[in-house]
Amino acid sequence: MDDVHRLEIPTPFDVGRVNCYVFTGDGLTLLDPGPATGAAYDELTAGLDGLGFDVADVDRVLVTHPHMDHFGLANRVVEASGARAVAHRDATRALADPSGHFADEQVFFRPFLRAMGVPERVGETAVTLPEAYTDYQEPLAVDRELADGDTVDVGVDLTAVHTPGHAPGSVCFVAASEPVAFTGDHVLEHISPNPLLTLVPGTDDERTRSLPLYVDSLERLREVDATVGHSGHGDPVDDLEDRIGEILAHHHDRKDDIAAMIDERGSATAYDLMQEMFPDLPATEVFPGMSEIIGHLDLLEDEGRVDITETDGVRRYSLR
Template sequence: MDQLTRTRIPTPFSVGSVNCYQLTGNGVTVVDPGPATDEAYEVVADSLATDGYEIAEIDRILITHPHMDHFGQASRLVEASGADVVAHEHAVDRLADPIAHFKREQAYFRPFLRSMGMPTDAVDTVLELPEPYTEYQAPVTVTDPVADGDTVDAGVTLECVSTPGHVPGSVSFLAAAEDAMFTGDHVLPDITPNPLLTVAPDATDERTRSLPAYIEALETVLELEATVGYGGHGEPMSDLHGRVRETIDHHEERKEHVAELVADAEPVTAYAIMKEMFPELPATEMFSGMSEVIGHLDLLADEDRVRITERDGVDHYELLEPTDG
């Protein structure tokens, strides 16, 4: 794609660097500017300078999803440039007040994780661990909320494709004329994005069913004309549809593995399955592990393959026998 620069921005997170994309066909467009660190700011400034631009010349910032490694320093760039901010309409509130969103998640998931069989001390640890990382983000006002099918002129027309699952408010940007798509963390070349549990948009007492939504959004990508994928991490993907199919197949295999674990130990809690699947998982990764397991249990529930029963406030899962016809 002409007038496209990919800049790898260091992050303090285990995922490593995040990809920031700069398009200069219609002013300066920045996609996912990275976390709120001085290093990230300097890297973006240096990258723009290489192309002959300054931060003050940024016209618009596109945010693929509301995770701090992708949007964290957007507000600082806006202060220096007056740039417009484009994000999915379901990400607007979270971007405007990420700390309030984090506190809503803590309040919701404390009883929910206990209902999934996680011990209280583990729940407290899991929900308090992310607190130090909140410094790598700052609230940002979305000036241009978008929905599925909206377009952005970045020198090339970018069609907004709603791709929830990894997080509500995830949006990919399809450059149909270039046979390419900016996928954020929806599709990545080397890892499968975790369908993270969170509170549903515009709700405080309802969780997302993240993995079913994610699979549906992956299937949407297969219907689009895009060969090349520019993900939020890693190298560009030369066969986007092939990578999407690999990701779907991975979750199908993981779902069947979870079904086997339920059958071997039923009735069983989601926490017990998580400990069986990931016995060495550190506390810092347990929320992701629970999201993974619960997501696959959601898929099995959608297929009417598990029964959920409550015992002393804790949900237990049993595998249902297949029926003929």
């Protein structure tokens, strides 16, 4: 693709740089501008300058999913340019009111983590920690809400494929002209994306079954006509189908590892299993770690392989 460029924008997160894609075929379009930091803004404007553009020239900002390393800076770009913001409709609440969304999640996940066996203090730290990161995002009002299958013309037609799992409202943008997909964090070359638990969009009392959703979304992307994935972090995925197969195999193996751990223990809480699988996890990783374990327990539950019992408000899993 001639009219697309990749800018690697710095983030303050462990994941490192985030890829911002710049489309110049029909006006100027940014896909995932980066987090709301001065360093990110400086590198974005310098990168646009290198392509012969100014931030004021931006016509559209596309967002693959409502995580701050990808969308945090979008509002600043919109304010500087009058660009239209485009994202999946399941992402609009988290984008428009990230603090309110986060507060709703805290209310839900505090008791939820306790029910999953997490000690109260550990759970409190896990749900409170993200408050430290709120400076890296600005609320973003979405001008165009996408549904699965909608097309955005950025010089090439990009079709939105809804791929929830890593985040609600995650979309991959599949190009019409070439077998290329812009995959956000749904498929990455060197990282197996975390199936983070979150609230089901539009509710405040129901969590997503993120890993089963993620696995289904991988199967969906495997069916589209794209061989190369331009992902949200790192280099392109050269063989998308192959990489999707690897990620599916990884989850399949891990699910069986977790079933074997339950078998050995007789019964276990999700927290017991997380401690066994990821010993000495830092507090910052407890929520992602629990999301991963619970995701695999959800898969086992969907396959009818586990029984769940509840004693004193704490859920235990045993093999059927």
